[in-house]
Amino acid sequence: MLPNLLLFLAASLAVTIAPGPDNVQVLARAMSQGRAAGVAAALGFASGCVFHTTLAVVGIAAVLRASPMAFDAIKLAGAAYLMWLGVQALRSRGGLSVGGPGGSGAPVSRWRIFRQSVLANMMNPKVTLFFLVFLPQFVNPWLGHPDGQMAILGAVFAVQTAVVFGAIAWGAGYVGEWLQRRPGAAVWLDRLAGVVFLLLALRIVWSS
Template identity: 40%
Template sequence: MLTFEVALSFFGIAVLLALTPGPDNLFVLMQSALWGRAAGMLVVLGLCTGLIAHTVAVTIGLAAIFATSATAFTLLKLAGAAYLVYLAWGAFHAPDSVANSEKPAKRNKWQLYRRGIVMNLTNPKVSLFFLAFLPQFASPARGSVALQILSLGGLFIISTLLVFGAIALFSGGLGAWIQRSQKAQRVLNRTAGVVFLGLAVKLALANR
């Protein structure tokens, strides 16, 4: 099992990594600003669910496939890029609810949760990161390596939930104001579209 010192040092590093600007926390920020705190938290939960899958993949060795197979890596990253392009299209074509004298449309909870899952699972670099990062804190001298990997994955998910949850709460407050301003809505939707397209390009050009 993990020692307290190892768990504490790993958790500290995981928090710092979660705070580092990247596709996932940027995705949470934009979704929260567009649809509010609750929507952002659902996206965060979806991302954390994806991390569970990545943790299990590393534990059973599935992530090694993406590290050794260029085809598998390419197919997964292109699927993720295509999904981000789809989100960008939706942002560019989103109606201005204030202009239409309507209340902001509420997003289906499952749809928001699913967005987080798909966003995370279609990024093969997360699998490769977990494959390279988690085993560094595991040791056969402390017992089952598989259980240690699962524990480390759990700690990483907790750190992600705390940091990304804070981002969702902060940017969700901004979103409440944006929903009352037609101009702000339009600017944010266009900005979100550009951000999603940028993330799509970055993912499509990613190397192992």
């Protein structure tokens, strides 16, 4: 399985590094809320991969693929959640307030950011379908136990996602710290994060 695993890791890194909703959200979090918030978001999105792997292994993803209505319902729910995060960010007053209650400017706990990121990832049915198509391509039929192999591949994908997204958060955190020292920059960072969340929500709504 080792050659397949190395090829899978290379392909996974290419997919994770490519600009997408998840890593863009990590970037926005780190710049507007700080490096720790970005890392929390990175770990949240990586943990969401475990959920999608489970769905792919047990076959629920195939049901989603066969039911456009169920797919659209989950997709719209995810878009609505991102819109809510965007509105909260636009209403904030700066100072690590994205997603805070009522946009009051109160700092958001890292645990809450983690949970928000997990939920945002879980409510993206495209990721589930991606795992359903992507993981089996690297299963070695000679080894047997395809479900077990898919579970291992999903765990590898989650770990490399945490590493790549964590690196993005760490780098973006330096930019955010530099901007936070500028008067009024914190407010505009939150505004930027809000716009990013809203654009991602619209992208999900209008995508096929």
